[in-house]
Amino acid sequence: MLPILIIYTGGTIGMQPSASGYQTSSGMSQLIANAFNSSALEQLKPFEVLEFPRLIDSSNAQPHDWLAIAQCIDDNYRQYAGFIVLHGTDTMAYTAAALHHILGESIKPVIVTGSQIPMCKARSDGPGNIQDAILFARSGKVNQVCLSFAGTLIAGACAKKVDTSALAAFTSYNSRPLAVADITLNFTEQHRPLNQSRPENRQSSFKLSPLQPQSVAVLLLYPGISKVSIDAALLDEKIKAVVMLSYGAGNPPDQNSDLIEALEAAVERDVVVINMTQCYRGKVAQGTYAVGSVLNKLGIISALDRTLEDLVTDLYINLDSYR
Structure with a gap:
């Protein structure tokens, strides 16, 4: 053993x-x-x-x-x-x-x-x-x-x-x-049974390449958020991906022109923007409410029910796969 x-x-x-x-x-x-x-x-x-x-x-x-x-x-x-x-x-x-x-x-x-x-x-x-x-x-x-x-x-x-x-x-x-x-x-029934046909002495295929933490930002939306905070996450040329924590089912303040314009500019330069809910349970249903439909038009990615820890680390490791 x-x-x-x-x-x-x-x-x-x-x-x-x-x-x-x-x-x-x-x-x-x-x-x-x-x-x-x-x-x-x-x-x-x-x-x-x-x-x-x-x-x-x-x-x-x-x-x-x-x-x-x-x-x-x-x-x-x-x-x-x-x-x-x-x-x-x-x-x-x-x-x-x-x-x-x-x-x-x-x-x-x-x-x-x-x-x-x-x-x-x-x-x-x-x-x-x-x-x-x-x-x-x-x-x-x-x-x-x-x-x-x-x-x-x-x-x-x-x-x-x-x-x-x-x-x-x-x-x-x-x-x-x-x-x-x-x-x-x-x-539970969710566990995946081992595939016994795969050899025990197989070579690993782990992704040990350098990570990209300097390219990822997190933007937490809150009432009264400043243009400075928005621009720091979305308009910095070094940032290639942003996790945006919006409200409820994935709703942004669509009347905040600073946010919408910054999102448009970020998408225009191929920044990956993922929309995550601030709620602990449930998932993003982007566009269920009218205020969220603008994100679909811009091509913002829905995080569904993923956690911040999952998204941030995935972007560090697999950013290129989102493009």
Whole structure:
């Protein structure tokens, strides 16, 4: 049986107290060894722990960190049955979405997890989250990038952090969980069965090319938005793609001439503009209301029910495919 590789990148799960607050710390292998009794540990094996040399608080995570994680998976792809990425919760949803787009249709599980309470503290949710991630990875029913937290397995491109302090900190607003860890692991009908005909020793086909974060902007619409804010996102020559967060079912203020003129100018110079709703649930239905019909006329792309994390990371990685 091939082992699972646990890739420790930093985050709350491995933090230790300091004079200035909790900070990232090495020693994940020992934390895991201390967290489980010998019987439980044997049931989770075989696994190995790889610590990144530069551990980060995930608030400092950057696109090059996603590539480093993906490169680590690529380098070790043939030696392991699956991969668990231990990560801070603040940008965990961005990392899960980015890995989804970078790694593509992997036949091996890649599960991102972490904790709200450090493993050095009593009541830490870290051991349970690690245990669930290992069991999900070993189930034979996961062949994509996922986020596992508080007993719930979520597709990597659909996850969102929704609570700063609750242990169930992540959800997927517009799709059911892939699985829930109760007494047994209960998978929904949405999981994709493994294609056993694909060879275990196949070469990976991951997209490890440079990302384009400098080319992507996010424009949040709000009543009274200034021309300066609009132009900064839509008229900057360096910007090649904009995610616009509009109201309700995808409605812009169509009487705001500064916005409409800037959208027209952006589209004219081939900027990719994607219209996303500010609502947590539901999807963009562009043109349902008259105020939204102008976006259809301009050729603005509907985000449907996609998350901001999914859209931003996809544009960083796959911008050229939108043209």
